[in-house]
Amino acid sequence: MKATVLHAAGWVDVIDVPDPAIEHPGDAVVRVSLAAVCGSDLWPYRGQESFTPGDRMGHEWVGVVEEVGADVARVRPGDLVLAPFAFADGTCPACREGWFTSCPAGGFWGGGNGGGQAEAVRVPFADATLVPVRADADAELLRRLLPLTDVMATGAHAIALAGVQPGATVVVVGDGAVGLCATLAARRAGAARVILVGRHRDRSALATRMGATDVLSADDPATVGLIREATEGGVPGVAECAGTQSALDLAIDLVRSGGTIGSVGVPNGVDRVDLYRLFRDNISLRAGVAPARRYMEPLLADVLAERLDPSPVFSAEIPLDAVATAYQAMDTRQAVKIAIRP
């Protein structure tokens, strides 16, 4: 089958690899219907995160079950399924408390595990990992569902960590797909005012469409003062959705005393957390990779009921063979996010 690999920084390619097969009785093999390129795929692509040449790529994908192992009971061949970006056994202490991304037996797609930017994936712990979708999926519904596997769940996690309450004002730092999904999630949680602070002026209309009431520039030196003044000293909750030093620093500048930063961007080059500043003003820092599996069922219900539509994060949908152009377009910020059709 075809699969995307990272040969070297700046060089992704689609190559022929062996078809995946059932290796353990809890496995499933799933044929990919739609996948995506994630902002975090760009870190190794840019050489800003270590990788092994030949690593499989892609951790956001939905598909149809093709084959299951002897112990799999919850999903069946023919089921449309969502795969969270991490697989997990569902039975360990961490999983039982809903922290699926901390499962010692679990892992993340890509690298030595299968990748979703491919024609098929072997899924360990299929019953615990996969979420069946009891609906006929057309191309449009697939685009609405695909973000639930990562960016929409991660945006929802940011808002949950930040403790956003109905009627609240929240700041979202970062106008990438996660920040845009956190904006949607904030409105879903009942936030009255969602201030998106980003770096890309051309995403302003999209941010508004996804629920932002205010869109401000992270590069404008007036932004911090404006927000602190409008909110009497900062907001109770900030969703940090970039994972960079400047995003974290901005979040700390914008949260009020006693407030909470929900930080879901994969930390990249963050080497300074000002503990004294957090201490002085009782600022809680709740950083965490989203246990996406926990969020997917409620989000799925909202998508199927047409109360939630994160599909506007996709700037385009292209064939798997053209995956390299998707990386290029996202790397150069010409696209927010691109869907890949095998």
Added chain:
Amino acid sequence: MKATVLHAAGWVDVIDVPDPAIEHPGDAVVRVSLAAVCGSDLWPYRGQESFTPGDRMGHEWVGVVEEVGADVARVRPGDLVLAPFAFADGTCPACREGWFTSCPAGGFWGGGNGGGQAEAVRVPFADATLVPVRADADAELLRRLLPLTDVMATGAHAIALAGVQPGATVVVVGDGAVGLCATLAARRAGAARVILVGRHRDRSALATRMGATDVLSADDPATVGLIREATEGGVPGVAECAGTQSALDLAIDLVRSGGTIGSVGVPNGVDRVDLYRLFRDNISLRAGVAPARRYMEPLLADVLAERLDPSPVFSAEIPLDAVATAYQAMDTRQAVKIAIRP
């Protein structure tokens, strides 16, 4: 009157200073009944925190109101009062939400403000700051009340930040007065098992008396493994009560996935917060100087009802003139905490 000042690192002294007087209509002048030396007083005493020679010392004290300004209505001359370690106006947005230590008009005792290791103190915003005690206070009750002005409130804050639930197992890092008070606070919050991790074997009996079910050494390399094994991968809440790099690192090692560190030690030389580690396991870091004022009334009710007694943190009580020996004894760890009688 007599007051304690820090002349230089290692050199505190009691000198004669002008008597405090009402300067603003919201002020009170309070005659000190009992004061204490705090672990955080040792940082400047050791030259590990900047100070100005001649700085007044002491932020833990109780006393009797001597005189009040024209606008003071809630406390009256003759009232026994507790003073939290920070004064605050009680009306700003931070105070209205209970974050008194972030009050822009407020401040901390010591330095250019009055210090509690003295015969009297001028108290700004007396109505908002002071907590009257409606009881006759003998020497024993004063020792039970004095910790509420800082270390007991700070211990309670650590347990609140760590989100300790009834029946839970909690780790307290640090066997100083704050750690011992956090142990008491954990039991008060209903924790079933309180594991105190400290550095001083001679405090073990005291820790047990204050509610610790297990006392382990921070310096024993087996401690982390023992606790993680006994708690199936760590505890849901850790109270970090030292403020050092090693205490924070230990707290991170002992908290389980999805757990919370309540960190109340004044950060001292902490230059490394491993954000990636927090992110990977969804560990919340809630650092904060205790808004002591918020905790004092419920703690006071418990002390008066004889449900709470933090006085064992005091190793000794000595006269103000001998304050230098109190600093020496605490600096050399011969005493946990010493009370000072003017």
